[in-house]
Amino acid sequence: MDSKDHRNELNRFFKSFVHAGRGIWETARTERNFQFHAAAACAVLICGFLVELSIIEWMIIFLLIGGMFSLELLNTAIEHTVDLITDKHHPLAKAAKDAAAGAVCVFAVISCIIGLLIFLPKL
Template sequence: MGLKDQQISEWKRFYKSFMFAWSGIYQTFKSERNFQIHVMIAAIMVILGFVVRFSIIEWVIVLFLIGGMLALELMNTALEHVVDLVTQERKPLAKAAKDAAAGAVLVYAILSVIIGITLVYNNL
């Protein structure tokens, strides 16, 4: 295989990795109610940001919160799927892993809500 063929192959793998990632996001959106709720709240925050005219710094904060929240929810979903693959039985460690991941999402969601309310209130 020549250098050009190798470069094309690398680009194809790179493209496929993005397609797999988008597929994961799409599948999670279709099947996970909590992810759908987070996306809806994110859309509301973006609309509110335009209404109250967030500053550049406020937009950066909101976008980091949205991105972090969605990424954390995707990781939580992945962990739940892996635990379910390993065992269908009720095991204390499986429950603890799922609960801890859900707890991480909850902590970040509460923090995001507090910061979001603060930003909106600050601009009223």
């Protein structure tokens, strides 16, 4: 691989982060549920500072927040893809969207339970 090819590879690599950032920004700007989770994450982070979480607790909180944002992004991607494929109401399209939303819901409930297990003893 010569230096020009290497530069092109690096350029494509860094552009992938730009595209990812654009996807995150667009989702944060337009999706109500993502905005709700962002607000909840901010509240959790503030509470974490107030109760002085341990390093392990912080790691758990960041994993949960990252997981929640990731699932919301995937849910949005699935919804947009289904909408792109068909504009008709189809049982499989509905099933795909419902399953993606269900995954977000399951993770949100589990995250809340874990959050309560972390925060309640500190109150």
